[in-house]
Amino acid sequence: MQFLDTQKVSETSAQVLLSRLVKNGKLVKTGYGLYAVPLKERRDFFYNPSEEERTISEQIKKKFPFADFCVWSPSTLTRFMRHVPALKMVFVDVERVAMKSVFNFLQGVFPTMPILLNPTKQECERYITTEKILIVRVLVNEAPITLAGDTPVPTLEKILVDAAGDKELNFAQGAELYTIYSDAFSSYNVNRKRLLRYAARRNRKDYILKIFSTIGL
Secondary structure, three states, X not given: OOOOOOOOOOHHHHHHHHHHHHHOOOOEEEEOOEEEOOHHHOXXXXXXXXXXXXXXXXXXXXXXXXXXXXXXXXXXXXXXOOOOOOOOEEEEEEOHHHHHHHHHHHHHHOOOOOEEEOOOHHXXXXXXXXXXXXXXXXXOOOOOEEEEOOEEEEOHHHHHHHHOXXXXXXXXXXXXXXXXXXXXXXXXXXXXXXHHHHHHHOOOHHHHHHHHHHHOO
């Protein structure tokens, strides 16, 4: 779908085009001045891990075959953002009991790569730059994850909830977060119950319900 340049299209022309898109079933009106892609046009979200992420996953599985974890890059959020930062972070979210052991192991496997263990807000501000960095974090119990082949990865619901407050994802917060949620729900099928269940475990349910209300979800 093409987007309008509002500086070159008159309000009347825009309204005519929007009405035509609604009539043709390409958009649905969700409120005054609000439109969304019809549910049937939305896609299932699938996180496709990079070769590097697959390698990290394979190494962890060999050493810790019973540990729950997932591997992903927050750069996946940029598809929903207006202002795209330069990101080279890779997250390893792993259950708390194995977190320190996985961190020590990865330091040996990737000796030249900076690795942070569950960094504080101050450490994030200091060490997260445009350079490649690996961050080992806590995987919350019952976090929604899935498999991409043999690689455990987050679902879209986990990514969205994490974006709503994780200190490592500060770039996605503030006004940008509303854009992320709006674009994610417009483009992909999002399991709202799964998202809110995980949000409750992160003590973010009320905040995310406020986002829903603000953007008309």
